[in-house]
Amino acid sequence: MKKLILFVLLLSSVVLNCDSSKSMSRDKAAAILKSAWDGKKIANTFQMASCPNGKNLYINYSESDYDEQHNSNAFGDQFVQAEARWIELEKKGFLKCSMLEKKVPNWGGGPDRFLGTDFKGEPQHFPGMSRCPERWSCSYYDSFLLEFTPTATPYVQFSKTVQFSVQNVDVTVTQAVFDKILVVGLTEPSDMMGQKVIKADYIAEYKLTPLGRVYLSDNSEELKKTNSAIFVLYDDGWRLAQR
Helix, strand or coil: CHHHHHHHHHHHHHHHHHHHHHCCCHHHHHHHHHHHHCCCEEEEEEEEEECCCCCEEEEEEECCCHHHHCCCCCCCHHHHHHCHHHHHHHHCCCEEEEEEEEEEEECCCCCCCCCCCCCCCCCCECCCCCCCCCCCCCEEEEEEEEEECHHHHHHEEEEEEEECCEEEEEEEEEEEEEEEEEEEEECCCEEECCEEEEEEEEEEEEEECCHHHHCCCCCCHHHEEEEEEEEEEECCEEEECCC
């Protein structure tokens, strides 16, 4: 009699385990989806610089505007206004910014673009001159050195390309990393091409990195990705359908 009872209990356990592997819940779907999303991140790539040493930024001012543009800001109004994100990074300890040269005469061959855009090459200046020569169309540039600090290392990745003999240095900034899955709906199992399938509607949520808070806020739409997925029932349980 005891052997019969033990056999029935073992058989029931097997049946329950089989039923469990074939059942689907929101938590189980979320766990399967999480394994597929782990490691995903939100990142943005900026052109850090475009010059031989890959770290310099040049900002050009017209001859008539230079002094006025530097009245209230030592780094110049254009730097403060157009490069606000880099100033914010510096305040938070992610970037070190220093001025290398100030008010250097430039004969107009560039640069006319800022960090993070299509700046092309280094400016050409008048050697040994501290101001624009008369009878020449001239502008002035400031030269900066920008370097990410060790605090930023976990969130930035550098790459280099060469275009028209000019070295471009790009920096990819990790703004957010995948955090969790919230399943908001599951369909009943149905037949599709001879297989049992379930559709799950879900939201993949990201969390900001410390550096990412310079670019995004906690309620940014980019941090929540609405999506759907199909699960297929196999002999060992439910698997995420391959797309």
